[in-house]
Amino acid sequence: MSIQTDALIVGAGPCGLFQIFELGLLGLKAHIVDSLEHPGGQCAELYPDKPIYDIPAVPVCTGQELVDKLMAQIKPFGATFHLGEEVQEVSAQDGVFRVRTSKDTLFDTKTVFIAGGVGSFTPRKLRFPEAEGLEDRQLHYRVRNPGQFAGQHIVILGGGDSALDWAVELAPEAESLTLVHRRDEFRGAEATADKLRALADSGQANIVLSANATGLELDGDRLTGVEITQLEDKTKRVLETDQLLVFFGLSPKLGPIAEWGLEMGRKTIDVDTSTFSTNIPGIFAIGDIADYPGKKKLILSGFHEAALAAFAAKAIIEPGKKVPLQYTTTSPIMQKRLGVEEETG
Amino acid sequence: MSIQTDALIVGAGPCGLFQIFELGLLGLKAHIVDSLEHPGGQCAELYPDKPIYDIPAVPVCTGQELVDKLMAQIKPFGATFHLGEEVQEVSAQDGVFRVRTSKDTLFDTKTVFIAGGVGSFTPRKLRFPEAEGLEDRQLHYRVRNPGQFAGQHIVILGGGDSALDWAVELAPEAESLTLVHRRDEFRGAEATADKLRALADSGQANIVLSANATGLELDGDRLTGVEITQLEDKTKRVLETDQLLVFFGLSPKLGPIAEWGLEMGRKTIDVDTSTFSTNIPGIFAIGDIADYPGKKKLILSGFHEAALAAFAAKAIIEPGKKVPLQYTTTSPIMQKRLGVEEETG
Numbered sequence: 126m127s128i129q130t131d132a133l134i135v136g137a138g139p140c141g142l143f144q145i146f147e148l149g150l151l152g153l154k155a156h157i158v159d160s161l162e163h164p165g166g167q168c169a170e171l172y173p174d175k176p177i178y179d180i181p182a183v184p185v186c187t188g189q190e191l192v193d194k195l196m197a198q199i200k201p202f203g204a205t206f207h208l209g210e211e212v213q214e215v216s217a218q219d220g221v222f223r224v225r226t227s228k229d230t231l232f233d234t235k236t237v238f239i240a241g242g243v244g245s246f247t248p249r250k251l252r253f254p255e256a257e258g259l260e261d262r263q264l265h266y267r268v269r270n271p272g273q274f275a276g277q278h279i280v281i282l283g284g285g286d287s288a289l290d291w292a293v294e295l296a297p298e299a300e301s302l303t304l305v306h307r308r309d310e311f312r313g314a315e316a317t318a319d320k321l322r323a324l325a326d327s328g329q330a331n332i333v334l335s336a337n338a339t340g341l342e343l344d345g346d347r348l349t350g351v352e353i354t355q356l357e358d359k360t361k362r363v364l365e366t367d368q369l370l371v372f373f374g375l376s377p378k379l380g381p382i383a384e385w386g387l388e389m390g391r392k393t394i395d396v397d398t399s400t401f402s403t404n405i406p407g408i409f410a411i412g413d414i415a416d417y418p419g420k421k422k423l424i425l426s427g428f429h430e431a432a433l434a435a436f437a438a439k440a441i442i443e444p445g446k447k448v449p450l451q452y453t454t455t456s457p458i459m460q461k462r463l464g465v466e467e468e469t470g
Numbered sequence: 471m472s473i474q475t476d477a478l479i480v481g482a483g484p485c486g487l488f489q490i491f492e493l494g495l496l497g498l499k500a501h502i503v504d505s506l507e508h509p510g511g512q513c514a515e516l517y518p519d520k521p522i523y524d525i526p527a528v529p530v531c532t533g534q535e536l537v538d539k540l541m542a543q544i545k546p547f548g549a550t551f552h553l554g555e556e557v558q559e560v561s562a563q564d565g566v567f568r569v570r571t572s573k574d575t576l577f578d579t580k581t582v583f584i585a586g587g588v589g590s591f592t593p594r595k596l597r598f599p600e601a602e603g604l605e606d607r608q609l610h611y612r613v614r615n616p617g618q619f620a621g622q623h624i625v626i627l628g629g630g631d632s633a634l635d636w637a638v639e640l641a642p643e644a645e646s647l648t649l650v651h652r653r654d655e656f657r658g659a660e661a662t663a664d665k666l667r668a669l670a671d672s673g674q675a676n677i678v679l680s681a682n683a684t685g686l687e688l689d690g691d692r693l694t695g696v697e698i699t700q701l702e703d704k705t706k707r708v709l710e711t712d713q714l715l716v717f718f719g720l721s722p723k724l725g726p727i728a729e730w731g732l733e734m735g736r737k738t739i740d741v742d743t744s745t746f747s748t749n750i751p752g753i754f755a756i757g758d759i760a761d762y763p764g765k766k767k768l769i770l771s772g773f774h775e776a777a778l779a780a781f782a783a784k785a786i787i788e789p790g791k792k793v794p795l796q797y798t799t800t801s802p803i804m805q806k807r808l809g810v811e812e813e814t815g
């Protein structure tokens with residue numbers, strides 16, 4: 126069974142969220158898909174606590190606050206969120222797009238809005254030639270089954286929240302656990318860092334700061350050790366290793382959108398500035414992924430793009446119907462959605 | 471003496487105000503001119519108390535609140551406001567625009583940003599052939615000297631705040647005062663309407679509702695009466711009148727901008743969507759006055775237009791200098807302006 130919808134939005138960053146609002150103002154309901162488990166895209170994932178100053182009429186807010194404000198703003202329009210899913214395939218038939226996600230959710234939609242930002246986020250990987258062959262056996266960028274690490278020699282690389290959280294969680298059951306971080310201070314939560322220091326004090330964990338992993342030692346195809354070099358004096362040593370966990374953060378990746386047959390730049394999609402339509406009628410692109418002459422990757426530009434794309438989509442979804450520009454001060458939809466009493470003019 | 475500036479903004483509505491911010495982010499200082507006595511344009515003048523729902527990340531705010539938020543946001547950039555002045559003349563020489571206002575303020579500026587909205591606001595006038603000749607003698611669209619109305623027969627047309635305010639203020643000193651309104655309810659503040667009703671109850675004022683002024687009576691070039699027609703039964707009568715005050719609201723007028731030699735529509739200026747430049751290099755147009763394929767008169771579009779215009783202006787003002795896109799989370803200018811401590815990444 127497929128989900129029938131007027132509009133499918135790919136990407137739940139700030140521009141994708143605001144696209145729900147602009148469609149809603151025109152009476153259109155939307156479904157929205159994002160590969161992350163929560164809405165907000167880069168804002169929530171990469172800089173939730175950093176202040177943003179250039180959202181018009183919002184003198185300052187953090188990335189997460191911006192997302193929260195947008196979520197409050199779109200609430201009246203009741204869009205359906207499909208999180209933790211990536212759009213995999215798009216095919217078109219008779220003016221309807223069939224879209225399939227990584228969880229096999231199927232949509233039949235008249236319009237698609239790509240608000241994919243700089244792409245979906247994938248873990249930043251370790252750059253040693255032997256690394257790829259070890260992946261998911263002895264080298265891990267995420268932890269799916271914590272139990273598999275019990276009783277083993279574990280090395281964790283990284284100093285952010287993921288590295289600290291897993292070090293604290295896995296150390297008590299490990300044969301040995303060493304956390305190696307290239308800086309002399311952790312980036313993650315101080316409380317977790319304190320827990321790890323306590324584990325180190327009681328001999329359950331080792332902390333190596335200001336050091337890099339500079340090589341892997343293998344016995345056949347089996348990882349046996351990680352070479353560590355101190356940044357200051359270049360001294361090297363090898364840590365005995367059964368399992369290597371790497372938490373170097375997330376890096377953006379465009380993913381399957383690159384294969385949809387759209388006119389694209391290296392990591393962007395070409396759009397028309399009057400409609401923010403791609404070269405495929407019915408597929409729009411907004412936000413950082415959209416490109417046109419003069420484009421700046423600003424959130425406020427994505428908001429404008431979402432507004433114009435919504436008007437163009439309305440004309441596709443309800444052809445021949447006139448779309449008057451209504452101001453929200455008097456919009457019947459806003460009045461109805463918000464239960465506002467009508468004012469006499 | 472003329473004022474030397476990088477940027478002159480014409481119009482202090484929300485888009486003109488945000489233009490200050492976008493220029494400021496690029497290190498450019500601006501002067502701003504508006505014909506109104508306060509910043510905010512239409513938002514502050516026409517709908518200060520009406521809720522606006524479509525400012526991204528601001529789920530609801532009134533027109534005045536929007537202006538207040540923008541004023542707070544641009545404060546760090548210290549633009550100079552020239553209010554109650556209209557730009558009259560623009561001439562260009564050697565890449566510098568000389569701009570003269572109605573108060574004879576002179577600017578020499580490298581760039582001009584027209585954020586004129588739907589134009590400056592002029593009172594909506596009474597459409598009788600005799601009206602123009604009576605203006606400022608016995609027919610008034612604004613009150614400059616309240617004392618001149620004492621001891622006279624006054625008729626006020628209108629039912630909004632201006633009509634009510636002046637009726638309440640002038641009635642006690644008038645020989646007679648009649649307020650005529652075409653609807654059966656006032657549009658202005660209820661408290662003021664109550665005051666006027668109290669004056670009517672004590673015989674100091676008359677209120678005529680659901681009636682229109684349908685003619686003027688003159689004795690030579692002197693106004694003697696206003697003909698009033700009840701909407702329901704079409705009965706007519708003439709009110710003895712020495713002074714007629716008309717408060718039908720404000721209507722936009724483009725003003726001298728129409729004569730600058732810009733490529734224009736009927737009340738709009740054509741711009742390029744990559745820079746929001748007009749056909750005259752160095753003159754930009756943003757907000758409701760700007761026109762391009764797909765244009766919608768939305769405040770959020772004006773914000774986007776201001777951002778791209780600022781980048782294009784920077785290239786004119788400081789040619790050859792690279793303008794990197796900086797995010798405000800890490801922008802040295804924002805850090806300095808706001809005294810924010812630098813975060814380690």
